[in-house]
Amino acid sequence: MNDHDRDGLLTAAVLLRTEGHREEARQRLLSLAAALPEDAEVAYQTAWAHDVLGLEAEAVPFYERSLAGTGLSEEDRRGALLGLGSTYRVLGRYEEAVEVLRGGAEQFPDDGALRTFLAMALFNTGEHHEAMRLLLELLAAGSTDPSVRQYRAAIEHYARDLHETV
Structure with a gap:
């Protein structure tokens, strides 16, 4: 052909x-x-x-x-990483999902969808702290809610260590 x-x-x-x-x-x-x-x-x-x-x-x-x-293409590679990672997650193959999505997030650090799906897969593997950190970082960086924007610095700070209370 x-x-x-x-x-x-x-x-x-x-x-x-x-x-x-x-x-x-x-x-x-x-x-x-x-x-x-x-x-x-x-x-x-x-x-x-x-x-x-x-x-x-x-x-x-x-x-x-x-x-x-x-x-x-770069766009298709990004889509394939997201597709495979999210598909592994749907199939209950959580460790593989984390591996693929983490690699995708490293290759495409500005892709919020990859990091969001990575957070979900991390939740499924019991890595709640890292999942919450990723979601808080995404929220702080991307929210248009004025009340969230007002506390952006605090949210970013606590995203790094949710156990910190001071």
Whole structure:
């Protein structure tokens, strides 16, 4: 298959998914992924097609394949890390979720979604202090609530050590 054909088939499948024809998109992407097993972008889009249908377990190998390959854009890599980490969490694979999401948050430190999902996975592993720290940092940095903004410095301070009382 040449690049032009691949690009056309991939674009058409993604369009189907975005227009709500999710099962048809999934079927087309499965065929494309079978024809191009080393294509990271195709694997990522195939994972996404499964994920939006609630087929998380089936999405995992495609997310893993996409991240193991090369050629993902920065935006797609970020999406694949978030997708895989959150999917692991939904499946109860909490330690793997933390590992993937922590790595994603390190690669993309300004991505609040990665840090939010990491906080949820940390909660699931019993790491409540770190989960709360992440959420408080996100709240302090991003809240538009005037009362939260007023206490931003205090919230950031206590986020570092919730046990501190002075």
